[in-house]
Structure formats: C-alpha cells, structure tokens
Amino acid sequence: MKSVAVNGYGTIGKRVADAVSAQDDMKIVGVSKTKPDFEARMAVEKGYDLYISIPEREKLFQDAGIEISGTVDEMLDKTDIVVDCTPEGIGAKNLEIYKKLGIKAIFQGGEKHDNVGLSFNSFANYSDSFGKDYARVVSCNTTGLTRTLKPINDLCGIKKVRAVMVRRGGDPSQINKGPINAVVPNPPTVPSHHGPDLKTVMYGVNINTVALLVPTTLMHQHNLMVELENPVDVDEIKAKLNATPRVLLVKASEGLGSTAELMEYAKELGRSRNDLFEIPVWEESLNVVDGELYYMQAVHQESDVVPENVDAIRAMLEMEEENNKSIAKTNKAMGIL
Ligand code: NAP
Numbered sequence: 001m002k003s004v005a006v007n008g009y010g011t012i013g014k015r016v017a018d019a020v021s022a023q024d025d026m027k028i029v030g031v032s033k034t035k036p037d038f039e040a041r042m043a044v045e046k047g048y049d050l051y052i053s054i055p056e057r058e059k060l061f062q063d064a065g066i067e068i069s070g071t072v073d074e075m076l077d078k079t080d081i082v083v084d085c086t087p088e089g090i091g092a093k094n095l096e097i098y099k100k101l102g103i104k105a106i107f108q109g110g111e112k113h114d115n116v117g118l119s120f121n122s123f124a125n126y127s128d129s130f131g132k133d134y135a136r137v138v139s140c141n142t143t144g145l146t147r148t149l150k151p152i153n154d155l156c157g158i159k160k161v162r163a164v165m166v167r168r169g170g171d172p173s174q175i176n177k178g179p180i181n182a183v184v185p186n187p188p189t190v191p192s193h194h195g196p197d198l199k200t201v202m203y204g205v206n207i208n209t210v211a212l213l214v215p216t217t218l219m220h221q222h223n224l225m226v227e228l229e230n231p232v233d234v235d236e237i238k239a240k241l242n243a244t245p246r247v248l249l250v251k252a253s254e255g256l257g258s259t260a261e262l263m264e265y266a267k268e269l270g271r272s273r274n275d276l277f278e279i280p281v282w283e284e285s286l287n288v289v290d291g292e293l294y295y296m297q298a299v300h301q302e303s304d305v306v307p308e309n310v311d312a313i314r315a316m317l318e319m320e321e322e323n324n325k326s327i328a329k330t331n332k333a334m335g336i337l
Pocket of ligand 1: 012086140
C-alpha cells in the first residue's frame with residue numbers, strides 16, 4: 001500500500017484525494033489547506049488528516065475549531081509521493097522543496113511543462129513516467145484532446161489537426177471570475193497554448209488550436225478537424241472511440257445535446273460532485289469529408305484529469321508497468337464507464 005499526500009485540497013485536489021482513497025493499492029496520508037474554510041472542515045469530517053501550508057495560520061484553524069495534524073513539511077515526511085494541486089505557478093516553487101526532500105511529485109496542467117521536464121497522459125506516454133521523480137498531468141483541455149486523438153492516430157494516422165477550443169469562463173465556484181457576459185478570444189493570438197501542450201504527450205503530432213472563453217462554468221467544448229493519413233469511414237472511427245476507455249459516444253438526439261444536459265447525465269449517474277471523468281463525443285458530429293474527420297466533444301474540466309493522476313502515481317512508483325492495466329484498475333475503482 002503506497003502513501004500519497006495531496007498538497008492543495010481544492011477543485012482538483014479533493015477529487016484526487018477521493019480517487020486515491022477508492023483504490024486498493026494506495027492511500028491518502030494527508031491533504032493540505034491554507035484557509036480554515038468549509039472545505040478544510042469537510043476534509044477532516046471525511047477522515048483526512050489535514051495539514052497547513054502556512055504554519056503561522058495554526059491559530060486561525062484552532063479558532064475555527066478545525067483539527068490539524070501538522071504542517072505540510074510534516075505531511076511530506078510521511079509519504080511516498082505528493083500530488084501537488086496548488087494554484088498555477090505555486091507548484092513550480094514547491095518543486096524545489098520536493099527536490100530538497102527527495103520526494104516524488106506529480107504536478108497539474110497549470111504548471112509549465114518546461115519547469116517539470118516531463119508531462120503525462122495515461123494513454124499517450126505512460127511508460128515515459130515509469131519510475132520517474134517528477135511529472136505533470138497535462139491540463140483538462142489537453143487531456144480531452146489526447147483521449148480522442150490518440151485512438152484516432154492509432155487507427156488511421158493523423159496528418160494534421162485544427163481545433164477550436166470553447167473554454168468555460170471559470171469553475172462553478174469561482175465567483176471571482178464572474179458575473180461574466182462576453183466572448184473573449186483567449187488568447188487573441190494564434191495558436192493557443194493547447195496545441196503545443198498536446199505535443200508534450202503526443203510527440204510529433206501536427207496540431208494548431210485557437211481558443212475562446214465564453215460565459216459558462218459547466219464544461220469546455222472542442223471542435224476538431226482532423227486530416228487523416230489513411231482513409232477510414234465514420235463507422236470505424238465510432239467503433240474505435242467506443243472501444244476506448246474514458247471516452248463516451250453520446251447522442252444529442254437522446255437529449256444530450258449540450259454541456260448542461262451532459263452535467264444532468266452525470267447527476268443521473270449518481271456521480272459524486274456530478275463529475276464526468278469521461279470525454280463525451282457527440283456521435284452526430286462525427287463525419288469524414290474529403291479525408292478530413294470532423295467531430296465535437298466536451299470536457300468536464302473539474303474531473304477529467306483525476307483518473308490520470310491515479311495512473312501517474314502507479315507509473316512513477318513503479319506499481320504497474322502496463323498503462324492498460326492501471327487504466328482498467330483506476331476505472332473500476334472509480335466507476336468510470
Ligand atoms: P483551487 O481550486 O484554487 O485549489 C487550490 C488548492 O491549493 C486550495 O486547496 C488552496 O488552499 C491550496 N493553496 C493555495 N495556495 C497555496 C499555497 N501557497 N501553498 C499550498 N497550497 C495552496 O485550484 P484548482 O482549480 O484545483 O487548480 C489546481 C491545479 O490544477 C492548477 O495547476 C490548475 O491549472 C490545474 N487544473 C485545474 C482545473 C480546473 O478546471 N479547476 C482543471 C485541470 C487542471 P486554500 O483554499 O485553503 O487556500
């Protein structure tokens with residue numbers, strides 16, 4: 001049983017903590033917070049040992065009646081690996097601390113690839129992280145692109161990808177990003193960072209992306225145009241995506257024609273926090289015209305990277321050599337379709 005610490009118990013961190021707890025070969029030794037808010041209180045109520053990132057704030061936690069087990073330094077002493085889920089940019093600073101302590105660490109997509117030196121996706125490059133000390137699970141958008149482009153590349157080869165990324169303005173609880181009422185080219189320059197980011201896990205893929213922010217909090221939405229190396233028909237693509245774990249073919253004609261309805265579907269599945277770990281692809285959108293594949297998909301930004309974090313732990317701690325075995329184990333424990 002391997003020990004895992006989660007540094008930063010926020011949107012991603014709390015989901016990673018629960019996903020790790022659901023596995024039978026790893027356990028959570030602690031989670032961290034800077035603020036004594038309801039999430040800190042609920043972490044303790046759930047049974048997690050809570051550690052504080054800013055030792056000077058101990059009294060604030062005491063005054064709030066939230067029991068702490070120590071500081072992050074003490075948490076790091078007890079673990080085989082840390083999953084850093086702190087806000088963008090803080091992980092790069094934490095990397096120096098982990099290096100000094102000799103602790104393996106997984107970072108999130110908000111950190112720059114170059115700072116960590118290795119990026120991870122369960123399907124594209126699992127074995128590259130086997131036994132490694134530091135890796136970064138690519139962002140929610142890049143994870144979404146990889147989940148569908150990797151199997152398509154395996155099936156028929158990809159000459160070139162163009163993708164238009166329609167991004168949510170903020171997460172549902174991020175009131176500091178709203179209220180919002182605009183469409184924002186983000187960035188206004190082309191390409192956006194998503195294409196280059198995909199190349200950190202799908203080496204050599206030819207892709208360009210443009211991105212927009214829109215006033216929604218539920219999900220991202222992607223529109224892909226993929227020039228194929230070898231001719232295939234749509235049914236072959238459907239069969240391939242159908243057989244790919246963590247990808248769901250959904251039908252607009254069955255009432256799943258929008259991100260709102262997909263979130264309703266996640267609720268109906270009885271998922272904790274309404275999470276949709278899988279990448280839904282609209283079946284009606286799949287079409288091949290003049291050797292070019294078109295399709296549309298959505299990404300639940302708060303949860304799609306979570307199973308990848310579990311697989312990254314297995315790879316880096318050399319718990320499972322084959323990606324398919326780790327993916328299947330993670331999926332079973334998390335109830336992924
Ligand atoms: P978040 O919800 O803001 O959570 C961040 C957590 O880190 C909070 O628990 C916060 O604790 C803690 N924290 C804040 N400052 C800290 C510090 N100086 N030292 C240690 N911990 C600190 O952020 P998030 O959305 O989960 O994002 C985390 C990472 O995942 C980022 O790299 C982000 O780009 C990436 N990511 C996010 C999404 C998404 O849609 N949210 C999707 C994929 C990847 P307090 O609340 O107590 O301050």
